[in-house]
């Protein structure tokens with residue numbers, strides 16, 4: 411995906427990601443992890459870790475096994491818990507946990523990604539407690555969040571917490587604008603911009619960012635439903651902060 415090529419802005423952050431990957435390679439990775447950091451580092455961790463957990467040949471670089479050549483959403487052992495509206499609902503958590511009873515189909519592991527973990531409803535968090543504590547041996551839970559302190563203390567105590575240092579300058583609107591418009595608009599690009607706009611809104615509480623965020627989310631849904639990319643791009647340009655971006 412295009413954002414995996416974004417250069418890590420902080421060398422300490424890059425070193426932390428390496429340490430995490432090394433822990434996985436050496437079999438030292440806890441099964442229930444909280445990965446806390448900004449959206450970029452979350453993307454980086456996922457793009458490094460998930461393929462290694464799913465690979466059928468021990469995560470060799472350049473591997474072309476079935477798992478390494480399948481997009482995650484289509485992979486039978488990859489499960490993602492995401493928000494519907496403002497929260498990740500307990501019903502979805504039930505469904506995910508139920509699907510873990512059977513062992514993995516292709517991979518050595520089943521990977522459950524919960525993102526953003528801070529949007530788990532309290533009910534969903536309570537339900538997940540005992541599952542995070544004693545997952546089946548083949549299950550890896552990855553809870554990604556910018557706000558780990560908003561998780562229940564009992565969730566935090568059951569997970570190994572990797573807290574990533576703050577990245578560099580995340581006000582790099584020019585850079586993001588160039589990336590967003592330099593090629594045809596795709597759903598992946600919009601997702602990255604959505605994370606970024608959400609971060610700006612959370613940091614500044616400025617309603618303009620909320621508008622950008624909401625517009626990006628609705629544009630993403632249109633693109634996913636095979637909507638017209640040019641119309642979608644025009645909608646984003648109307649609210650985008652850098653209007654000189656064509």
Ligand SMILES: [Zn+2]
Nearest residue numbers: 465473475478
């Ligand atoms: Zn592989």
